[in-house]
Amino acid sequence: MKDVREEYHADGLTEADLHDDPLAQAQRWVDEAIDAGLPLPNAMTLATVSADGQPSTRVVLLKGIEGGGFTFFTHYDSRKGREIEGNARVSFTMFWQPFDRQMIVIGEAHKVDEEESQAYFASRPYGSQVSAAISPQSQPVTREWLEAQVEALQQQHPQAPVPKPAQWGGYRIVPTEIQFWHGRPSRLHDRFRYFKQADGRWHRERLAP
Known part of the structure; x- marks a missing residue:
């Protein structure tokens, strides 16, 4: 692995390229990744911290x-849900390799309202509804048990909608800091940080790569 090297060739990032609102800039980068047809353009690596200070990612x-934030959905009684319940401070990273771009968000995660979770759950494909409804996420199970639970629920609800489980819903991560990183040749990358000031306004600065 020590010999693996990759040079970055994309155009750089300047302050003139950036939106004054980091959430609008984040939307721009995500939209560009989606429009380019990149694989999983909305994938983000989420970090949470346990009560004893152990971080975990997924x-x-x-x-x-x-x-005012970034929304994702999951099981509230999963490992990440339990850790967020004990410590709402989280971080996530999104990386778009073909664009040589990375975004880092630091903030706090809070549950969205039940109506929003219900609406999103109802919009999911039938198979995804079934899987979410039967899964005790993060708990030990066998494949046979999972498949039996799927079959039983499909018999009860042979088509959508499947009732949303109470322990499933959304979180919105409200940021206090957002970084935008853009690869440059010879590792002299461009990196900008926005952080929220006491008056609620965003301050932007360039960071060393």
Whole structure:
């Protein structure tokens, strides 16, 4: 692995390229990744912290940038849900390799209202509704048990909608800091940080790569 090298060739990032609102800039980068047909353009690596200070990460899917934050959906009683319940401070990273772009968000995660979770759950494909409804996420199970639970629920609800489980819903991560990183040749990358000031306004600065 020490010999693996990759040079970055994309155009750089300047302050003139950036939107004054980091959420609008984030939306721009996500939209460009979607429009380019990149694989999983909304994938984000989410970090949470346990009560004893142990961080853990996993990839989840960003489902919206609205209401002043970044929205994703999951099981509230999963490991990440339990950790968010104990410590709402989280971070996530999105990386779009073909564009040499990376975005880092730091903030706090809060549950969205039940109506929003219900609406999104109802919009999911039937198979995804079934899987979410039967899964005790993050708990030990066998494949046979999972498949039996799927079959039983499909018999009860042979088509959508499937009732949304109470322990499933959305979180909105409200940011206090957002970084935009853009690869440059010879590792002299462009990196900008926005952080929220006490008066609620965003301050932007360039960071060393």
